[in-house]
Amino acid sequence: MERYDIAIIGTGPAGVSAAITATVRNKRVLLLGSARMSDKVGKAHQVDNYPGLPHISGADFAARLKAHLDEMGIAITEKRVGAVYAMGDYYALQLDEDMVEASTVILATGVVSAKSLPGEERFLGRGVSYCATCDARLYRGKTVAVLGSAADAAEEAEFLAQVVEKVLYFPVGKAPEPKEGANLVIVRELPEAVLGEKAVTGLKTREGEHRVDGVFILRDAVQADRLVPGLRMDENHVAVDLMMRTNLPGCFACGDIAGKPYQYVKAAGQGNVAALSAVSYLAETAKAKEE
Numbered sequence: 001m002e003r004y005d006i007a008i009i010g011t012g013p014a015g016v017s018a019a020i021t022a023t024v025r026n027k028r029v030l031l032l033g034s035a036r037m038s039d040k041v042g043k044a045h046q047v048d049n050y051p052g053l054p055h056i057s058g059a060d061f062a063a064r065l066k067a068h069l070d071e072m073g074i075a076i077t078e079k080r081v082g083a084v085y086a087m088g089d090y091y092a093l094q095l096d097e098d099m100v101e102a103s104t105v106i107l108a109t110g111v112v113s114a115k116s117l118p119g120e121e122r123f124l125g126r127g128v129s130y131c132a133t134c135d136a137r138l139y140r141g142k143t144v145a146v147l148g149s150a151a152d153a154a155e156e157a158e159f160l161a162q163v164v165e166k167v168l169y170f171p172v173g174k175a176p177e178p179k180e181g182a183n184l185v186i187v188r189e190l191p192e193a194v195l196g197e198k199a200v201t202g203l204k205t206r207e208g209e210h211r212v213d214g215v216f217i218l219r220d221a222v223q224a225d226r227l228v229p230g231l232r233m234d235e236n237h238v239a240v241d242l243m244m245r246t247n248l249p250g251c252f253a254c255g256d257i258a259g260k261p262y263q264y265v266k267a268a269g270q271g272n273v274a275a276l277s278a279v280s281y282l283a284e285t286a287k288a289k290e291e
């Protein structure tokens with residue numbers, strides 16, 4: 001399997017900046033995210049504090065980021081990363097049904113604002129999943145709930161309906177909804193808790209309870225320590241040092257996910273530092289192998 005030097009997760013200002021710097025330093029880069037770049041960029045009415053781009057709209061700023069990548073020949077791989085596993089001297093990334101490998105990883109996934117549901121953490125891997133494509137087959141012949149707030153949640157739910165017995169879809173927020181079908185039902189109730197003993201047995205809503213075997217929570221971003229097992233957090237941010245290093249060697253974090261202030265210029269600056277730290281790490285590990 002081909003191994004990238006640096007996998008960068010996220011196409012907001014932090015991830016784009018990291019990709020630009022890593023490419024300038026001639027590294028083999030895999031940039032994962034969305035061609036729409038970042039909703040937090042696209043939805044800004046007007047940006048007045050990014051040096052050199054006064055009064056730019058969020059949509060124009062996103063277009064500038066994309067144009068910069070295009071100009072440098074940096075492709076975006078439009079895949080959602082389901083999990084990142086530290087394998088010793090490299091990382092394995094789960095992308096939908098594929099796995100890819102990279103010597104280093106830069107997390108630029110933005111901050112997660114949604115609070116966890118009671119039971120979500122307890123049943124993670126025992127009925128709670130964040131990735132329909134990764135885990136659908138585990139629920140063949142079963143009933144699952146989908147809590148959809150991500151832009152692609154409807155699509156994921158429709159895919160799940162092709163695999164499992166029944167999907168109960170709970171819309172959360174304003175994301176597009178899936179098409180109802182024989183085994184896909186939209187339930188307009190407010191999810192309150194994941195229920196179970198050893199594994200998930202149900203979903204409690206404000207209006208009642210539903211018996212389900214699994215709960216897919218499809219948010220735009222997943223808390224970083226659930227994406228990367230073993231990652232140290234500082235409350236809801238990844239704990240980093242000034243070089244954007246995390247507690248996992250070869251894994252770096254930048255932008256909103258690495259702490260406040262939540263600002264474009266800070267995200268872009270940290271993306272640059274993270275990429276240079278990854279470049280230094282690659283040089284150090286290559287040298288250590290030669291010795």
Ligand SMILES: Cc1cc2nc3c(=O)[nH]c(=O)nc-3n(C[C@H](O)[C@H](O)[C@H](O)COP(=O)(O)OP(=O)(O)OC[C@H]3O[C@@H](n4cnc5c(N)ncnc54)[C@H](O)[C@@H]3O)c2cc1C
Nearest residue numbers: 010011012013014038040081109110255256262263264267
């Ligand atoms: C409405 C609004 C207006 C704002 N206005 C301003 C402003 O005027 N000035 C200012 O400085 N800041 C502003 N901000 C804050 C700014 O948007 C953030 O600080 C900035 O976007 C953070 O950049 P980031 O790259 O860290 O993360 P984000 O921009 O949040 O990007 C994260 C990226 O990671 C991707 N991602 C997440 N999880 C995964 C996964 N598992 N697999 C693949 N991809 C993933 C997302 O799709 C996204 O592309 C505003 C925010 C909002 C919401």
